[in-house]
Amino acid sequence: MTARSADVIVVGAGPAGCVVSYLLARSGVETVLIERQRTLDREFRGYGFRPPIPRLFDEMDLLADVEDLPHETISRGTVVAYGKSYPVFDFDDRRVLLLKQPPLLRLLIERAREFETFTFHSGTSFDGFRREDGAVAGITATSRPDGETHDFRSRLVIGADGRFSTTRRAAGIDAGMDESGTEVVWFRLPRAAADFTTHIRIEDDGVLVYSPLSERESQYGLLVPEGRYPAIRDRGIARFRETVAGIEPAIADSVESNLTSFDQCSLLSVRSGLAERWTDDGLLLIGDAAHVASPIGAEGNNLAIQDAVETHRLLTPVLARGDGPISNATLRRVEGNRRPAVERTIRGQRSRGRGLSSLLSSRDRLPDPLEPHLLRGAAALMSLLARLPNRSGTDDPEPSVDRSLFAD
Ligand SMILES: Cc1cc2nc3c(=O)[nH]c(=O)nc-3n(C[C@H](O)[C@H](O)[C@H](O)COP(=O)(O)OP(=O)(O)OC[C@H]3O[C@@H](n4cnc5c(N)ncnc54)[C@H](O)[C@@H]3O)c2cc1C
Structure with missing residues (x-):
């Protein structure tokens, strides 16, 4: 000693x-x-x-x-929901x-x-x-x-x-x-040819958050209801890749060739x-x-x-x-x-976590265009990556x- x-x-x-x-x-x-x-x-x-x-x-x-x-550095971001783009923050000079x-x-x-x-x-x-x-x-x-x-x-x-x-x-x-109804499955990919002013994408297949991490890499998170990850793993990595590619087709090839195992994923509770x-x-x-x-x-x-x-x-x-x-x-x-x-x-x-989990649970019946309260939920998602300026x-x-x- x-x-x-x-x-x-x-x-x-x-x-x-x-x-x-x-x-x-x-x-x-x-x-x-x-x-x-x-x-x-x-x-x-x-x-x-x-x-x-x-x-x-x-x-x-x-x-x-x-x-x-x-x-x-980032200063602005958008949510894309069913192909429509919604600005959610602009940091101006911050x-x-x-x-x-x-x-x-x-x-x-x-x-x-x-x-x-x-x-x-x-x-x-x-x-x-x-x-x-x-x-x-x-x-x-x-x-x-x-x-x-x-x-x-x-x-x-x-x-x-x-x-x-x-x-x-x-x-x-x-x-x-506290308790939380949402978890995020995080993984990284080489930086692909996606639009990186988009930080959240909401589609029928799910909700994906992402952001550039360096010149070569990006970090992605698939939102899942709390407790669902073991079942997602049981269905296999191929199904998981399909879900991600279904939400963001621009990264389909990259997901296919780079995401080979759940060992590359990390589960984080939004608690x-x-x-x-x-x-x-x-x-x-x-x-x-x-x-x-x-x-x-x-x-x-x-x-x-x-x-x-x-x-x-x-x-x-x-x-x-x-x-x-x-x-x-x-x-x-x-x-x-x-x-x-x-x-x-x-x-x-x-x-904002509560908004996020209600957005997830209502995803099956999202209207198009998004109703304002759902857009606010989407803004909560955006704030996974950067807090909205305090107005x-x-x-x-x-x-x-x-x-x-x-x-x-
Ligand atoms: C996926 C993810 C994304 C996130 N995104 C953001 C973000 O974009 N921006 C942001 O501001 N925050 C983000 N956070 C939160 C942020 O990472 C943490 O709040 C921050 O790292 C907390 O810093 P810390 O120094 O308190 O603790 P930590 O960064 O957790 O560091 C604690 C250290 O203590 C060490 N340690 C633990 N136990 C022992 C022990 N018994 N003996 C010795 N050492 C020990 C650990 O190994 C670790 O190195 C994110 C978190 C996660 C998981």
């Missing part, structure tokens, strides 16, 4: 964990980041980074490097970056490594908390494949380990998940969650660990990175003072600042990076 101490242990190298680690390490806070996977090449994670994330990357001095990664997570996470870790206050352990899983006087005072973890065990003491543990968070579970915190609390003495949950984002509205990365920025702003000055554990009362300030905006977003995702003017204030805390 190895033993070491740090100010902060961050569990999980997703967008939340990587951004908070980079910011804390750059501010002179000794930070250890652990990640269960040995590589960051995970599939089917959110690739949409909507405003204000490009601005936050700029404030972190990372925007130029991020824009050097292979990426796309940009949504479409960018794969692995290169972004690698970049964040590489830049964090420039600070000697940062250490990264890949292939290392959280096992449980160390506790002192009832408060979280670090973690135990195991590295693969060598089975080496670690005893990390820290003043603060940040649980950034995603929707199935083991830190949340170990702290006995309920994830607050969201809001944990009953995000803190304990010595423990703060951020990102999906605190609030599971459904893919509706492309909000997950956005919320996770904003949590990380606010955590850095509020906790760096506290970490610079004294050397004891960080109290629950202090950590609750982070939750208090972030929770109202997150709650509103999750509420919005849930209501009510009630947007919550967005956090900014506090650059005065940087030590360099």
Whole structure:
């Protein structure tokens, strides 16, 4: 067993964990980041980074490097229903970056490594908390494949380990998940000759959402009623390909030659969650660990990175003072600042999710042309890829990076 101490242990190298680690390490806070996977090449994670994330990357001095990664931008989109095209959003001058997570996470870790206050352990899983006087005072973890065990003491543990968070579970915190009537079967194809301003297509055969992912690849999602996927698999991949090609004939050849097995597909529930609390003495949950984002509205990365920025702003000055554990009362300030905006977003995702599942269940009797309320349901589908601009003017204030805390 190895033993070491740090100010902060961050569990999980997703967008939340990587951004908070980079910011804390750059501010002179000794930070250890652990990640269960040995590589960051995970599939089917959110690739949409909507405003204000490009601005936050700029404030972190990372925007130029991020824009050097292979990426796309989108500013407008349409729903096509039975051959008719309906505009559903136009971002004008606002940009949504479409960018794969692995290169972004690698970049964040590489830049964090420039600070000697940062250490990264890949292939290392959280096992449980160390506790002192009832408060979280670090973690135990195991590295693969060598089975080496670690005893990390820290003043603060940040649980950034995603929707199935083991830190949340170990702290006995309920994830607050809702029910959902819809699931999405995701898969990728080489970028084909389809019209990519179309992001949703509704036809007799079903509903397909899609978007360019890079110069070479696109990501597609077939919406299915919850619980139907095992039956779809039983009918075989050929039937699945037929369904997809029936909705979007332009990709029929590509589907036929590239989608050969359900192993290339990933099932995602359109469920969201809001944990009953995000803190304990010595423990703060951020990102999906605190609030599971459904893919509706492309909000997950956005919320996770904003949590990380606010955590850095509020906790760096506290970490610079004294050397004891960080109290629950202090950590609750982070939750208090972030929770109202997150709650509103999750509420919005849930209501759009309900619209989406009623659209799916009414698909057999869709009139042509679409009735306005069904078009609104289609707009909810569109927001799987990009949130509609908020026309009510009630947007919550967005956090900014506090650059005065940087030590360099
Ligand atoms: C198909 C799909 C499409 C999506 N589309 C979008 C989109 O377009 N835009 C958007 O903003 N959001 C989207 N989302 C949501 C977005 O991906 C998440 O909200 C975001 O990744 C959350 O970031 P995070 O850092 O909190 O958690 P995650 O990205 O889930 O990262 C958590 C990390 O913790 C690690 N981990 C887990 N357990 C342990 C452990 N025990 N020990 C150590 N490490 C551990 C995991 O391996 C993982 O690397 C989508 C999600 C999916 C699944």
